[in-house]
Amino acid sequence: MESADDLSIPSKSLSKGASFLFRSNVVEAFSKSSREEDDEEALKWAAIERLPTYSRLKKGLLTTSQGGADEIDIHNLGFQERKGLLERLVRVAEEDNEKFLLKLRKRIDRVGIELPTIEVRFEHLNIEAEAHVGSRALPTFFNFNVNIVEGFLNFLHILPSRKQHLSILEDVSGIIKPSRTTLLLGPPSSGKTTLLLALAGKVDPGLKVSGSVTYNGHSMNEFVPQRTAAYISQQDLHLGEMTVRETLEFAARCHGIGHRYEMLAELLRREKAANIKPDPDIDIYMKAIATEGQESSVITDYVLKHFTSTRLLFPKMSNPIHVPEELFIYQTTEVSTRLT
Numbered sequence: 250m251e252s253a254d255d256l257s258i259p260s261k262s263l264s265k266g267a268s269f270l271f272r273s274n275v276v277e278a279f280s281k282s283s284r285e286e287d288d289e290e291a292l293k294w295a296a297i298e299r300l301p302t303y304s305r306l307k308k309g310l311l312t313t314s315q316g317g318a319d320e321i322d323i324h325n326l327g328f329q330e331r332k333g334l335l336e337r338l339v340r341v342a343e344e345d346n347e348k349f350l351l352k353l354r355k356r357i358d359r360v361g362i363e364l365p366t367i368e369v370r371f372e373h374l375n376i377e378a379e380a381h382v383g384s385r386a387l388p389t390f391f392n393f394n395v396n397i398v399e400g401f402l403n404f405l406h407i408l409p410s411r412k413q414h415l416s417i418l419e420d421v422s423g424i425i426k427p428s429r430t431t432l433l434l435g436p437p438s439s440g441k442t443t444l445l446l447a448l449a450g451k452v453d454p455g456l457k458v459s460g461s462v463t464y465n466g467h468s469m470n471e472f473v474p475q476r477t478a479a480y481i482s483q484q485d486l487h488l489g490e491m492t493v494r495e496t497l498e499f500a501a502r503c504h505g506i507g508h509r510y511e512m513l514a515e516l517l518r519r520e521k522a523a524n525i526k527p528d529p530d531i532d533i534y535m536k537a538i539a540t541e542g543q544e545s546s547v548i549t550d551y552v553l554k555h556f557t558s559t560r561l562l563f564p565k566m567s568n569p570i571h572v573p574e575e576l577f578i579y580q581t582t583e584v585s586t587r588l589t
């Protein structure tokens with residue numbers, strides 16, 4: 250009996266030793282596989298780093314579903330690749346969007362690049378108009394013909410003008426700081442739209458404008474304001490035949506890439522000089538949004554992912570919700586300088 254017990258002890262020890270050895274081999278195999286993948290990724294990145302700057306703008310390392318990284322041409326990003334990229338960057342929009350934006354900002358700040366900012370100042374801005382009032386202001390066929398005849402007689406100084414003087418904006422001054430959202434409030438017909446048009450350099454030439462509007466100290470005649478600021482009307486014109494995705498992609502192509510291409514080229518130069526390896530997914534995203542000529546943009550996928558995840562939540566309340574009257578009386582218009 251004792252000999253049987255003695256023989257069973259080495260058997261248990263052997264079983265435990267084999268189990269421990271198996272686990273050790275598995276861990277070692279996985280760690281070895283992980284090291285090999287990291288080494289392979291490092292070699293691929295080193296190959297990209299040896300390319301000229303403007304060639305590196307078109308290449309990146311895309312993480313595959315198996316966890317590896319493949320070199321890819323930015324122009325060849327397909328729908329599934331873009332979807333997987335955004336899924337890794339912004340899995341849950343409400344939770345991950347701020348983290349994603351901070352990663353973008355951290356990469357730029359790490360190499361000391363300062364993004365351009367704009368400060369808009371308007372001082373003693375006055376906008377006046379001469380216009381018909383009452384029934385004469387209605388766009389009727391009769392008024393159209395009368396206005397033509399009356400305008401011709403006014404030009405010949407035969408008939409005095411019957412238009413009335415209207416003051417739309419009077420001695421308006423203010424500053425719109427960079428990287429800050431500004432909310433413009435006012436009752437209907439208070440001149441909000443006219444002010445925004447004046448700040449965007451799109452005021453009607455028939456209006457009399459005095460005062461100054463400057464962008465970083467430069468007046469409107471020193472640059473093209475339409476390349477810096479845009480006024481978006483509340484009455485947008487959309488093509489009913491286009492889907493939401495097609496509309497956003499068309500808008501992205503019209504908007505262009507701005508200064509992102511030159512900024513990214515300088516970013517890559519500084520990272521290479523400092524021997525900094527960026528996050529592959531952030532690198533792919535920034536190169537994709539700085540690439541022209543794409544039929545489908547990663548920005549479109551980002552916008553759809555971010556805003557389609559928004560939900561309107563209405564809490565259950567026993568008492569009726571009181572809506573202030575001001576919400577119906579006042580209209581709101583939002584002005585924002587580019588967040589940089």
